[in-house]
Amino acid sequence: MTANLLIGLREGLEASLVVGLLVAALVRAGRRDALPAVAGGVVLAVLLSAGLGAVLELTSRDMTFRQQELFGGSLSILSVGLVTWMVLWMRRVARDLRADLGARVGSALAVGPLAVGLVALLAVGREGLETALFLWAAARATGSGPAPLAGAAVGLAVAAVLGYLVYRGALRIDLRRFFTWSGAALVVVAGGVLAYGVHDLQEAAVLPGLTTLAFDVSGAVPPSSWYGVLLKGTVGFTPATTWLQAVAWLLYVVPMLLVVLRPGGPPRRARAAGPRAVAPAA
Amino acid sequence: MHRTRPALPAAAVVGLLVAAVAGCATDPVPAAGGGTADGPVVVTAGDDTCEVSRTDLTAGISTFAITNTGSDVTEVYVYDGDRVVTEKENIGPGTAYDLTVDLGEGTYQVACKPGMVGDGIRSDLVVAPAAATAADDPAAERAVEEYRAFVQEQADAAVPLVTALADAVRAGDAETARALYAPSRLPWERVEPVAEAFGDLDPRMDAREADLAPGDDFTGWHRLEKALWTGEDLAPLAPVADQLVADVTELAGRVPEAVITPTSVGNGAKALLDEVATGKITGEEEAFSHTDLVDVEGNVDGAERALDVLRPLAAEEDPDLVAELDARFADLHAALEPHRRGEGWVSYDTLDDAQRRDLSRAVDAVSEPLSGLAAAASR
Numbered sequence: 001m002t003a004n005l006l007i008g009l010r011e012g013l014e015a016s017l018v019v020g021l022l023v024a025a026l027v028r029a030g031r032r033d034a035l036p037a038v039a040g041g042v043v044l045a046v047l048l049s050a051g052l053g054a055v056l057e058l059t060s061r062d063m064t065f066r067q068q069e070l071f072g073g074s075l076s077i078l079s080v081g082l083v084t085w086m087v088l089w090m091r092r093v094a095r096d097l098r099a100d101l102g103a104r105v106g107s108a109l110a111v112g113p114l115a116v117g118l119v120a121l122l123a124v125g126r127e128g129l130e131t132a133l134f135l136w137a138a139a140r141a142t143g144s145g146p147a148p149l150a151g152a153a154v155g156l157a158v159a160a161v162l163g164y165l166v167y168r169g170a171l172r173i174d175l176r177r178f179f180t181w182s183g184a185a186l187v188v189v190a191g192g193v194l195a196y197g198v199h200d201l202q203e204a205a206v207l208p209g210l211t212t213l214a215f216d217v218s219g220a221v222p223p224s225s226w227y228g229v230l231l232k233g234t235v236g237f238t239p240a241t242t243w244l245q246a247v248a249w250l251l252y253v254v255p256m257l258l259v260v261l262r263p264g265g266p267p268r269r270a271r272a273a274g275p276r277a278v279a280p281a282a
Numbered sequence: 283m284h285r286t287r288p289a290l291p292a293a294a295v296v297g298l299l300v301a302a303v304a305g306c307a308t309d310p311v312p313a314a315g316g317g318t319a320d321g322p323v324v325v326t327a328g329d330d331t332c333e334v335s336r337t338d339l340t341a342g343i344s345t346f347a348i349t350n351t352g353s354d355v356t357e358v359y360v361y362d363g364d365r366v367v368t369e370k371e372n373i374g375p376g377t378a379y380d381l382t383v384d385l386g387e388g389t390y391q392v393a394c395k396p397g398m399v400g401d402g403i404r405s406d407l408v409v410a411p412a413a414a415t416a417a418d419d420p421a422a423e424r425a426v427e428e429y430r431a432f433v434q435e436q437a438d439a440a441v442p443l444v445t446a447l448a449d450a451v452r453a454g455d456a457e458t459a460r461a462l463y464a465p466s467r468l469p470w471e472r473v474e475p476v477a478e479a480f481g482d483l484d485p486r487m488d489a490r491e492a493d494l495a496p497g498d499d500f501t502g503w504h505r506l507e508k509a510l511w512t513g514e515d516l517a518p519l520a521p522v523a524d525q526l527v528a529d530v531t532e533l534a535g536r537v538p539e540a541v542i543t544p545t546s547v548g549n550g551a552k553a554l555l556d557e558v559a560t561g562k563i564t565g566e567e568e569a570f571s572h573t574d575l576v577d578v579e580g581n582v583d584g585a586e587r588a589l590d591v592l593r594p595l596a597a598e599e600d601p602d603l604v605a606e607l608d609a610r611f612a613d614l615h616a617a618l619e620p621h622r623r624g625e626g627w628v629s630y631d632t633l634d635d636a637q638r639r640d641l642s643r644a645v646d647a648v649s650e651p652l653s654g655l656a657a658a659a660s661r
Contacts, residue, residue, distance in 0.1 A: 003353065003354055003355045003374055003375050004355075004374035004375060004376075004377070006355070007355060007372050007374050011372075064368075064383075064384070065366070065367065065368035065369060065383065130372070134372050134374070137373070137374075137377045137378060137379045138374060138377050140377075140378065147376060148374050148375065148376045148377045151374065152374065203366045203369065205365060205366075210364065210365075210366070211364050218399035218400065219399075222397055222398075222399060223355075223397070223398040223399060224354055224355045224397050224398055239399070240399070
């Protein structure tokens with residue numbers, strides 16, 4: 001029960017964090033109109049995952065291992081790209097806030113509903129197929145009754161609740177800090193997803209260096225322990241990390257954090273005030 | 283200027299995703315005679331064990347039927363040296379998963395990783411080149427199809443016989459069940475080598491109590507045999523009887539997919555005689571019912587049938603061998619004949635050591651030249 005619960009939790013955690021922060025950001029930027037797009041992305045991802053899972057499960061069709069890894073790895077990297085776009089958008093909101101405290105945030109920052117829908121779709125759909133297959137296997141589990149399926153479902157529910165709590169918490173944080181800190185949090189999540197995608201591509205033998213490990217702390221942090229699961233589900237921490245994963249993570253996270261947390265950055269004061277209000281958007 | 287438009291149209295991405303997966307998913311088509319067309323490799327992954335039912339495979343599509351019997355999450359990998367050939371992560375406790383992979387000739391390792399850490403518990407897999415198919419030799423193909431038809435006929439015949447036995451067990455009618463027991467085994471004994479290729483069925487249906495590993499369930503014919511001849515209460519055995527019916531029905535359904543080649547037919551004939559020599563002559567097979575001679579009849583029938591279907595192929599290659607086998611089979615029938623009683627046979631416990639030795643010699647006399655049949659038929 002516990003082990004299956006933790007699998008569900010790990011698979012669901014990253015998606016619920018990203019979606020929770022995305023919803024919080026849209027609410028706080030006064031862009032509630034984009035929320036249906038987020039919901040649409042989530043629902044579509046669930047339907048796609050369940051549908052494809054069912055197709056693969058119920059027919060004898062099968063993806064080869066290399067196809068699966070390529071698919072998962074590419075989705076991860078696409079996902080990182082979208083989350084990065086979202087982080088940069090949030091950074092601009094934060095900068096505008098610094099420039100003009102009273103301004104209605106986001107009014108000038110058009111964010112396409114399609115784009116946020118895509119972020120949600122990929123956040124949920126990236127691990128969705130894997131999770132759907134796992135749920136199918138749990139549902140089919142012989143000799144152990146409904147326990148595996150119940151465990152996995154409870155794990156996913158716990159992940160959803162945690163995502164909701166992050167969202168509630170995010171609404172309470174000081175508005176200016178919110179965008180900076182949630183941007184930073186998303187950078188770390190995206191770094192984990194990138195490292196995970198790199199590992200998938202290494203397993204598919206598209207990228208080299210699968211066996212050259214930078215470190216291996218599986219002894220101290222077993223991947224199936226609750227804290228191992230939390231680390232993996234939130235910041236994408238893998239106890240046994242290859243050099244390539246570590247380098248990719250550093251090359252992404254360090255510059256991105258500098259960008260997001262850079263306190264200065266000339267606020268667009270000159271343009272944040274009057275002129276833009278009257279100038280038609282080009 | 284300040285408007286941020288999504289760089290990627292959503293519709294395109296969604297379409298791309300579905301197309302990617304649908305296009306990636308392929309129907310595994312087992313190469314003829316390749317992979318595990320003769321049944322999946324059963325991997326039982328525990329917290330500190332990794333049991334692999336077979337480690338000798340043939341090239342082609344293989345299926346690993348994985349069950350996690352442990353209390354921790356596990357992963358199963360197939361490695362070619364350091365390269366991951368395929369893997370399945372997140373196999374939760376109590377869940378099962380079929381991993382399908384196309385393996386070429388070579389040596390691989392299968393690893394279970396309980397707790398998803400480390401190098402795992404590994405076993406070597408040896409993948410032999412796929413057997414040459416009989417498709418390019420009409421005579422061989424005819425022989426194979428003739429033998430398959432025989433196996434199908436026997437398997438189909440076994441279903442009602444086993445069903446009747448099971449009905450008697452469920453009804454608590456031990457006397458009727460005892461009478462039905464040996465005849466229900468006869469078709470099975472005729473085709474046992476093919477049935478054994480379905481690795482998971484044979485141990486469930488035909489395991490002898492003495493051969494079980496600790497912790498294995500004792501099921502199948504011999505479980506019923508023990509109960510029927512030791513006067514056990516039959517009520518708890520209804521599930522065993524039901525399982526046997528289900529298994530024999532599954533066997534009949536799987537004959538069309540059995541991998542049969544002239545070589546396997548010849549080797550099967552030899553295996554049948556070995557069965558007689560090692561299990562039946564000693565009286566171990568039917569330790570309670572002493573119906574061993576019925577099993578012997580089935581084994582000899584099956585071996586002779588194999589010789590008959592291979593006759594056109596083997597006679598061309600090695601006519602002397604075929605003539606010798608015919609003579610030895612005749613001797614074996616002569617040795618068995620005194621023990622025949624009408625439609626059936628005497629109870630095996632009435633044979634003294636000298637009679638058993640005579641039978642044993644007659645069996646060995648067939649078995650020895652029979653080992654050349656597969657080679658003669660497949661050249």
